[in-house]
Amino acid sequence: MARIGVFICHCGTNISATVDVEKAAKLAADLPGVAYAADYRYMCSDPGQKLIAEAIREHGLDRVVVAACSPSLHEPTFRGCIEAEGLNPYLLEIANIREQCSWVHTDRDQATDKAVDLIDMACAKVMQARPLTPSRVPVERRALIIGGGISGIQAAIDIGLAGYEAVIVEREPSIGGRMAQFDKTFPTLDCAACILTPKMVTVSRNKNIKVYTYSEVEEVTGYVGNYVARIRRRARSVDADKCTGCGTCWQKCPKKVPSEFDEGLGTRTAIYIPFPQAVPRVPVIDRDSCIYFQRGRCRICERSCEVEAVDYTQEDEVFEEKFGAIIVATGFTLFDHSVYTEYAGGHHKDIITGLQFERMVNSCGPTEGKALRPSDGREVKTVVFIQCTGSRDKAKGVEYCSRLCCMYTAKHALLFKEHHPEGEAYIFYIDIRAAGKNYEEFVRRAQEEFGVKYLRGRVSRIFERDGNLVVRGADTLSGISVDIEADLVVLATGLIARDDAVDVARMLGIPYDKNRLFTEGHPKLAPVETVTSGVYLTGACQAPKDIPDTVATASAASAKTLGLFSRDYLEAEPMVARIDPGLCSGCHACIEVCPFGAIQEVEWADVRNGPKRMIAQVIESVCHGCGNCTVACRAGAPNLDGFSNEQVYAQVEAF
Numbered sequence: 001m002a003r004i005g006v007f008i009c010h011c012g013t014n015i016s017a018t019v020d021v022e023k024a025a026k027l028a029a030d031l032p033g034v035a036y037a038a039d040y041r042y043m044c045s046d047p048g049q050k051l052i053a054e055a056i057r058e059h060g061l062d063r064v065v066v067a068a069c070s071p072s073l074h075e076p077t078f079r080g081c082i083e084a085e086g087l088n089p090y091l092l093e094i095a096n097i098r099e100q101c102s103w104v105h106t107d108r109d110q111a112t113d114k115a116v117d118l119i120d121m122a123c124a125k126v127m128q129a130r131p132l133t134p135s136r137v138p139v140e141r142r143a144l145i146i147g148g149g150i151s152g153i154q155a156a157i158d159i160g161l162a163g164y165e166a167v168i169v170e171r172e173p174s175i176g177g178r179m180a181q182f183d184k185t186f187p188t189l190d191c192a193a194c195i196l197t198p199k200m201v202t203v204s205r206n207k208n209i210k211v212y213t214y215s216e217v218e219e220v221t222g223y224v225g226n227y228v229a230r231i232r233r234r235a236r237s238v239d240a241d242k243c244t245g246c247g248t249c250w251q252k253c254p255k256k257v258p259s260e261f262d263e264g265l266g267t268r269t270a271i272y273i274p275f276p277q278a279v280p281r282v283p284v285i286d287r288d289s290c291i292y293f294q295r296g297r298c299r300i301c302e303r304s305c306e307v308e309a310v311d312y313t314q315e316d317e318v319f320e321e322k323f324g325a326i327i328v329a330t331g332f333t334l335f336d337h338s339v340y341t342e343y344a345g346g347h348h349k350d351i352i353t354g355l356q357f358e359r360m361v362n363s364c365g366p367t368e369g370k371a372l373r374p375s376d377g378r379e380v381k382t383v384v385f386i387q388c389t390g391s392r393d394k395a396k397g398v399e400y401c402s403r404l405c406c407m408y409t410a411k412h413a414l415l416f417k418e419h420h421p422e423g424e425a426y427i428f429y430i431d432i433r434a435a436g437k438n439y440e441e442f443v444r445r446a447q448e449e450f451g452v453k454y455l456r457g458r459v460s461r462i463f464e465r466d467g468n469l470v471v472r473g474a475d476t477l478s479g480i481s482v483d484i485e486a487d488l489v490v491l492a493t494g495l496i497a498r499d500d501a502v503d504v505a506r507m508l509g510i511p512y513d514k515n516r517l518f519t520e521g522h523p524k525l526a527p528v529e530t531v532t533s534g535v536y537l538t539g540a541c542q543a544p545k546d547i548p549d550t551v552a553t554a555s556a557a558s559a560k561t562l563g564l565f566s567r568d569y570l571e572a573e574p575m576v577a578r579i580d581p582g583l584c585s586g587c588h589a590c591i592e593v594c595p596f597g598a599i600q601e602v603e604w605a606d607v608r609n610g611p612k613r614m615i616a617q618v619i620e621s622v623c624h625g626c627g628n629c630t631v632a633c634r635a636g637a638p639n640l641d642g643f644s645n646e647q648v649y650a651q652v653e654a655f
C-alpha cells in the first residue's frame with residue numbers, strides 16, 4: 001500500500017483566504033493511501049520544503065501530493081525536494097488549488113470542498129504513478145538564427161565570439177535588416193551604417209559564423225539540442241566563389257525596376273546588390289525582372305563579367321543541417337496605410353511612410369538626402385508628420401502603441417530641419433511617448449533647438465488644393481481646427497508582425513498573440529524564451545523594439561543558447577507515450593494526430609512467431625508527451641508515462 005504525504009500550501013492568503021486549508025488537511029489525512037497531511041504558509045519556501053523532507057523521513061512516505069499553485073510554477077521545486085530525500089521525482093503530483101480553485105471561487109465552503117476533491121484526485125493519480133527516469137540526449141552545439149537584421153547579427157556575434165557555431169539564414173540577398181535602410185539613429189543621431197557595417201563585417205569574417213542569404217528555413221524537426229532544419233538557398237544566378245563584387249554587371253544591366261531597399265523611391269537593376277555595403281557583396285539576378293529570363297535574350301551581365309561568375313543555370317539548393325538551438329530574429333514590417341482613405345488610401349505619391357522618408361533623408365539614398373516631392377521632384381518646403389497611423393487605433397489598425405514612432409518622427413523632423421533649415425516641420429501627435437535613455441531630451445531638442453512644431457490632435461482629412469496637399473486636423477491644446485498646406489506628408493505607420501509570422505510560428509511550434517507577434521515563455525521571467533525548449537526570440541518579431549532593446553534581447557537569447565551549449569547532454573522529459581505493439585492494429589490514427597512527427601511505422605512480429613505486420617512506434621526523443629495519440633487510438637494502444645490511462649481513470653473514479 002502506498003504511503004502518500006499531502007502538503008497543503010496557504011500561499012500567503014492567496015489560497016487560505018478562500019480555502020479552509022486546516023480543514024482540507026484534516027480531511028486529506030483520511031483519504032485512501034494518505035499516511036500524513038499538513039498545511040503550511042508557504043510550501044515552496046525553504047522551511048516549507050524542509051517540512052516535506054522531514055515528513056518523508058519520519059513517516060516513511062513514498063509518494064507526495066502538494067496542493068498549491070499551478071505545476072507550471074513549482075513542480076520542478078517540489079520534484080527536486082523529494083528527489084533529495086531519495087524518492088523518484090515523478091512520484092509527485094500537484095493539486096492546483098490556487099488558479100483552479102481559490103482564485104476563481106468566492107464561497108469558502110464550496111471552495112474547500114473542491115480543494116479536497118482536487119487533492120483526492122491527485123492522490124488517486126499518484127497512487128498509480130511509477131518511477132520514471134529522464135533519458136540523456138547529446139547537444140548539437142550549433143545555433144540556427146532565422147533573420148539577419150541587427151538582432152540576428154548581434155546574436156550570431158555573441159555566439160561566434162564565445163566559440164560556438166552560429167548560422168544566419170536571411171531571406172534577402174544581404175544581411176542588415178531595416179537598420180541598413182536608416183541614415184541616422186535616435187537618440188544619438190549616429191550614422192546607422194557606421195555602427196552596423198562593422199558588425200556585418202565581423203559576421204562575414206568570424207570563422208564560427210556562417211551566413212546563408214537569399215535563403216529560408218522550410219522545415220524544422222527534432223527537439224531541443226537536436227533540431228534538424230531544411231534550408232532552401234535560392235539560386236542567385238551568380239557563382240559566389242567566383243564573384244569579386246566589382247559591380248560591372250549591375251552597372252551595365254539595362255533593366256531598371258523599383259528598389260525594395262529604397263522603398264520604391266529609387267530604382268535598381270535586375271542584377272543587383274541591395275545597397276553598397278551589402279554582405280555578401282555578391283549580386284543576385286531577380287529572375288522576374290531579368291530580360292534574359294523573361295525573353296531569352298540580353299546576357300549583358302554574363303558578357304561583362306570577367307571572372308565568368310554569372311550562371312543562369314544555377315538552381316535552388318535544398319539541404320538539411322543540425323542545430324541545438326534556434327533564435328528567431330525575423331523582425332517586423334510596417335502597417336499598410338491604404339485603409340486610411342482619409343489619407344488618400346495609399347494613392348497619393350506625396351503621402352509616404354516613415355521608412356520611405358528614412359531613405360529620402362539618407363545621403364546615400366535615392367534623392368541624396370534632399371527632401372523632394374516624389375510626384376514632381378520639387379524641393380519640400382513644408383512637411384507634415386502624422387503619428388499613430390495604424391497604431392493605437394483599434395478600428396483600423398492595431399490596438400498597441402508601436403513605441404518607436406514618436407522617436408523616429410522626432411528624428412525625421414529634426415533631420416529635415418537640418419537639411420532644410422528654412423523649411424517647416426509639423427507633427428500631429430496623440431501623446432508623446434519618449435520613454436528611453438535620453439529620449440525625452442531628444443524630442444525637446446527637435447522642438448526647442450530645431451523649431452519643429454508639435455500639434456496635439458488627430459488629422460481628419462488630407463486633400464489637394466492648387467497642386468498642394470492640405471492637412472486638416474485639430475489642435476486640441478488651443479481648441480482650433482487647422483489646415484496646413486504641405487508639400488509632403490509622412491505617416492508614422494505602426495510596426496506589425498511580418499506576413500509570414502504565423503507560418504514561422506507553426507514551423508517552430510511557438511505561440512503567437514492576437515497580433516501575430518511571437519509570444520515569450522513568460523512576459524516577465526522568460527522574456528526571450530518560448531514555450532518550446534531551445535527556441536528563443538529576439539528583436540522586433542516579439543513586439544516593436546528600438547535598436548538598444550533589440551540588441552539587448554539578442555544578447556539575452558545568445559546567453560540562453562550558450563547556457564544550453566555549456567552542457568554535455570540534456571535530460572529529456574520521461575513523460576512520453578509508448579505503444580503496446582500487441583494492441584496496435586497499424587491504423588495510423590496516432591501518426592496522423594501527432595503534431596511532432598514523433599510516431600513512425602515499424603515492422604513487428606509477435607515473439608511467439610506471429611506474422612510480421614506494420615505497427616506504430618514512438619520515437620521517444622521526439623515525443624513531447626502531448627497525449628494526442630492516446631486519445632486518437634480506439635484500441636488504447638498508446639499510453640503516456642506520467643499521465644497513463646490508468647492514472648486518469650483513477651482520478652475520474654476518485655472524483
Ligand SMILES: Cc1cc2nc3c(=O)[nH]c(=O)nc-3n(C[C@H](O)[C@H](O)[C@H](O)COP(=O)(O)OP(=O)(O)OC[C@H]3O[C@@H](n4cnc5c(N)ncnc54)[C@H](O)[C@@H]3O)c2cc1C
Binds near residue numbers: 178179
Ligand atoms: C522608420 C523607422 C525608423 C527607425 N529608426 C530607429 C532609430 O533611429 N533608432 C532605433 O533605435 N530604432 C529605430 N527603428 C527601429 C529598428 O528598425 C528596429 O529596432 C530594428 O530594425 C529591429 O531589428 P530586427 O533585427 O529585430 O528586425 P529587422 O530589422 O526587421 O530584421 C529582420 C530580418 O529578418 C529577415 N527575415 C524576416 N523573416 C525571415 C524569414 N522567415 N527567414 C529568413 N529571414 C527572415 C528580414 O529580411 C530582415 O533582414 C526604426 C524603425 C522604423 C520603422
